[in-house]
Amino acid sequence: MKTVDVCLSPDLLHLHKVSNKIVVVVDILRATSCMTTGIAHGVNSIIPFADMEECMLMSAKGFLTAGERNGKKIDGFDLGNSPYDYMDEAVKGQDVAVTTTNGTRAIEKSKGAVEVVIGAFLNISAVAEYLRAKNMDVLILCAGWKGKVNLEDSLFAGALSEALKPDFEHACDAPMLAETSYNFMKHDIVARVQSSSHAKRLNRLNVHKDIEFCLKHDEYDVVPVLQEGKIVALNNQQNRNQ
Ligand code: MLT
Numbered sequence: 001m002k003t004v005d006v007c008l009s010p011d012l013l014h015l016h017k018v019s020n021k022i023v024v025v026v027d028i029l030r031a032t033s034c035m036t037t038g039i040a041h042g043v044n045s046i047i048p049f050a051d052m053e054e055c056m057l058m059s060a061k062g063f064l065t066a067g068e069r070n071g072k073k074i075d076g077f078d079l080g081n082s083p084y085d086y087m088d089e090a091v092k093g094q095d096v097a098v099t100t101t102n103g104t105r106a107i108e109k110s111k112g113a114v115e116v117v118i119g120a121f122l123n124i125s126a127v128a129e130y131l132r133a134k135n136m137d138v139l140i141l142c143a144g145w146k147g148k149v150n151l152e153d154s155l156f157a158g159a160l161s162e163a164l165k166p167d168f169e170h171a172c173d174a175p176m177l178a179e180t181s182y183n184f185m186k187h188d189i190v191a192r193v194q195s196s197s198h199a200k201r202l203n204r205l206n207v208h209k210d211i212e213f214c215l216k217h218d219e220y221d222v223v224p225v226l227q228e229g230k231i232v233a234l235n236n237q238q239n240r241n242q
Helices: 010-015 031-040 052-061 083-087 103-109 121-133 151-163 174-194 197-204 209-214
Strands: 002-007 021-026 045-049 064-069 095-099 115-119 137-142 168-170 224-227 230-233
Touching: 002 010, 002 151, 002 174, 010 103, 010 137, 021 103, 021 121, 021 151, 031 045, 031 083, 031 095, 031 103, 031 115, 031 121, 031 209, 031 224, 031 230, 045 052, 045 103, 052 064, 052 095, 083 209, 103 137, 115 121, 121 151, 137 151, 151 174, 151 197, 174 197, 174 209, 197 209
Parallel strands: 002 137, 002 168, 021 115, 021 137, 045 095, 064 095
Antiparallel strands: 045 230, 115 224, 224 230
């Protein structure tokens, strides 16, 4: 039987073998929620950069630049890291270069995987359906916060692991831990996540509406995947059923 595992922080990734797995990267607040929103709203591609200067240089190549550090939009960049930035009609059809505090770093670290999938509550059922159709073990990688575990990514890991039942078995205890947390908190997930450290940080920066939006389930039916360094939509049925 296929297995599902959870890595609660990119700093623990060295404990996992990814070369034979699909890695689902998650950064609920807000990197992978933004990527999912962008792809759903017709962004052509999104290139993730761990490094801010490298990202900035993409502007000269015709890319929109997007991102944040510590939750704040980067000076001189076209977009911040709000899902609402990606709903703008002007972003449709564009290529975006993005750098964020944790999310793009987690994607960078996953590059040795067979495939890297972008997960969020916004597309959780589409991602689960895709993973069920593939004959491969799965690792859910939480972006966390600067190496530390965070609540919202861990809850997503639990929700996705739960959604993969009964087709996957747990590779270790982390999926069980994450599922138990999700099941305990899912009925008042917005209130629970509001008390998380990053939600508090965002609230201090007057970013309020993103939190609730990023916790919506199944807003979009897209599966963004990393292909040749770019995040693009994998949304045709043929590919999804491979
Ligand atoms: C990150 O990568 O850490 C985030 O997405 C931070 C944020 O946008 O608030």
